[in-house]
Amino acid sequence: MERKNFQRWSQDERRQSLLEATLACVAEQGLEGATARQIAQRADVTAGLIRHYFGSKEKMVQAAYELLIGELTHAAKCAAEADGGEPQAQLARFVVANVTPPNLSAGKVSLWATFIGRVRTDPGYAAVHRDSYREFLVALEALIHPVLVAHDRKATPACCSRYAIALNALIDGLWLEGSLDHGLYDVGTLPTIALAAAEGILGLPADSLAGAISTTDNRS
Amino acid sequence: MERKNFQRWSQDERRQSLLEATLACVAEQGLEGATARQIAQRADVTAGLIRHYFGSKEKMVQAAYELLIGELTHAAKCAAEADGGEPQAQLARFVVANVTPPNLSAGKVSLWATFIGRVRTDPGYAAVHRDSYREFLVALEALIHPVLVAHDRKATPACCSRYAIALNALIDGLWLEGSLDHGLYDVGTLPTIALAAAEGILGLPADSLAGAISTTDNRS
DNA sequence: CTCACTGTTATACCGTCGTATAATAAATAC
DNA sequence: GTATTTATTATACGACGGTATAACAGTGAG
Structure with a gap:
């Protein structure tokens, strides 16, 4: 299986990108529909990064x-x-x-x-x-x-x-x-x-x- | 295993009871935290009744x-x-x-x-x-x-x-x-x-x- | 009292959730 | 170039979501 090509962004850029993806998902589907996987997909990363940058999904949402x-x-x-x-x-x-x-x-x-x-x-x-x-x-x-x-x-x-x-x-x-x-x-x-x-x-x-x-x- | 004792209520009473339980759960925990099982527990019934009375949880919430x-x-x-x-x-x-x-x-x-x-x-x-x-x-x-x-x-x-x-x-x-x-x-x-x-x-x-x-x- | 009806319970199923972990590859230093 | 670091991916795991199904029991008719 081909592993996805990716780019290393600066911490600020990555955090900002994830936060914006979070807002976009919450706006469209509410807190219930905004799942970690969807948010990650919108930010074009995998869900693991949420934990890496924010510790938990809940902290990121806040x-x-x-x-x-x-x-x-x-x-x-x-x-x-x-x-x-x-x-x-x-x-x-x-x-x-x-x-x-x-x-x-x-x-x-x-x-x-x-x-x-x-x-x-x-x-x-x-x-x-x-x-x-x-x-x-x-x-x-x-x-x-x-x-x-x-x-x-x-x-x-x-x-x-x-x-x-x-x-x-x-x-x-x-x-x-x-x-x-x-x-x-x-x-x-x-x-x-x-x-x-x-x-x-x-x-x-x-x-x-x-x-x-x-x-x-x-x-x- | 002991099966729970229950009472048959009128359709209106049961529906009203479930709707009020829904509102209480949503008010406390939002749409994401208001699960079918919790709502049912609050109304003192089992989750199956939601389907019986409203067809689905989403319809009941609305x-x-x-x-x-x-x-x-x-x-x-x-x-x-x-x-x-x-x-x-x-x-x-x-x-x-x-x-x-x-x-x-x-x-x-x-x-x-x-x-x-x-x-x-x-x-x-x-x-x-x-x-x-x-x-x-x-x-x-x-x-x-x-x-x-x-x-x-x-x-x-x-x-x-x-x-x-x-x-x-x-x-x-x-x-x-x-x-x-x-x-x-x-x-x-x-x-x-x-x-x-x-x-x-x-x-x-x-x-x-x-x-x-x-x-x-x-x-x- | 007995029986049929159906409101209600109990349980099982499958999908998806959040996240922990290990493998991988991009970037950096030398 | 090579080694090192760590940001990022891939995957697995346990928990829990909604709901479909079958068994059960309360209720009213006869």
């Missing part, structure tokens, strides 16, 4: 979850800080980034949901979720505060915290249903809906967020 | 998903229609019902997320999700419309639809993070946050929703 969450929050934060601009524009870009591709993605929401299902009973997943959620809230509060002061609005920490919780929920919900793309409405309208709702939640005048980034996306 | 979704939407709708009252009170009760027990539940959100993870690639789950989401949106629109007219606000169908999408996202997000109960804030404040945000999204005066149901929950 590492893949951390990778996914990191990518999601990183993309949103980058969009906000992209090019400074006024506070309203930064917050608006942050919101919009979460309801447009690449964050708006059926594959990513499938992954996210699958992992969320394990948060309740698996401490490892719970820790990753809590940390990422906190990071998201903190980022939102930091974006909200300057917007409030720019509008001469009360901006106590408690106040910003409540706004961040509500805004995060709005973003999560729109991202979720939009990504699933059930065809009940046009996902292209999500940025408009999201910004209008965000203005309402924060008690800002109409278009104070949408107007701050309308240069690129003029659609009135 | 039926359990439908049961869960039905319970969730039914509970929220009942809370709204509980005792008529003015439109603001009905909408407020609907919102609050989704961010308080029994809908606010770590087990239910775990289940919901686990199943959502399969919506993308499994047509059966996708259909159940789309139908339930549409039902939720329609219910919200029906609750929103009379509130808008009561406040002499524009209430076109398109307008109500956008409001419903945003409000649904807010509710989903708060329900989700609140149920996971990561300890980052007190879930007891969720109704207040939810109602204030809902007022903002709909452009209603402050306390127009919260005030409508403050008789039982006076906390100002």
Whole structure:
């Protein structure tokens, strides 16, 4: 029998490749269908490498979850800080980034949901979720505060915290249903809906967020 | 060997019992950990009954998903229609019902997320999700419309639809993070946050929703 | 009380799971 | 070139998955 020809990759490349294959398999077939053999096949290696690089399949899956969450929050934060601009524009870009591709993605929401299902009973997943959620809230509060002061609005920490919780929920919900793309409405309208709702939640005048980034996306 | 003593139940009771056992197992261990043998043990029967009543394990799991979704939407709708009252009170009760027990539940959100993870690639789950989401949106629109007219606000169908999408996202997000109960804030404040945000999204005066149901929950 | 019906149990089967182990070959050092 | 290292493959093993089948027992009809 012919033994397969192979190439030695760097440890980082191999780990990354395996993690991406893991996410791809979990997204398509859930945690139950993502078997060690399938993941290995997708990464074009044999299943033994999983043990070699991660010790066990379970550890690899958890590492893949951390990778996914990191990518999601990183993309949103980058969009906000992209090019400074006024506070309203930064917050608006942050919101919009979460309801447009690449964050708006059926594959990513499938992954996210699958992992969320394990948060309740698996401490490892719970820790990753809590940390990422906190990071998201903190980022939102930091974006909200300057917007409030720019509008001469009360901006106590408690106040910003409540706004961040509500805004995060709005973003999560729109991202979720939009990504699933059930065809009940046009996902292209999500940025408009999201910004209008965000203005309402924060008690800002109409278009104070949408107007701050309308240069690129003029659609009135 | 002693054969187990058993009792013949009605078909409905047996099916219901198996479906509840399925949900319990999936909530605790995910789809991968919820094996036919474990589910059967939890329902205090042997695994063969799954085939007898549902044909296969997969069909039973899907039926359990439908049961869960039905319970969730039914509970929220009942809370709204509980005792008529003015439109603001009905909408407020609907919102609050989704961010308080029994809908606010770590087990239910775990289940919901686990199943959502399969919506993308499994047509059966996708259909159940789309139908339930549409039902939720329609219910919200029906609750929103009379509130808008009561406040002499524009209430076109398109307008109500956008409001419903945003409000649904807010509710989903708060329900989700609140149920996971990561300890980052007190879930007891969720109704207040939810109602204030809902007022903002709909452009209603402050306390127009919260005030409508403050008789039982006076906390100002 | 007896019998037939069928809900339910017990068991066996085959496939696949995760992973441990040994053989192999690609890369590196000299 | 040769030796050495170790990343990678190939294979085997025990456990467990879903489910098909046959035996059993609770239930109601006569």
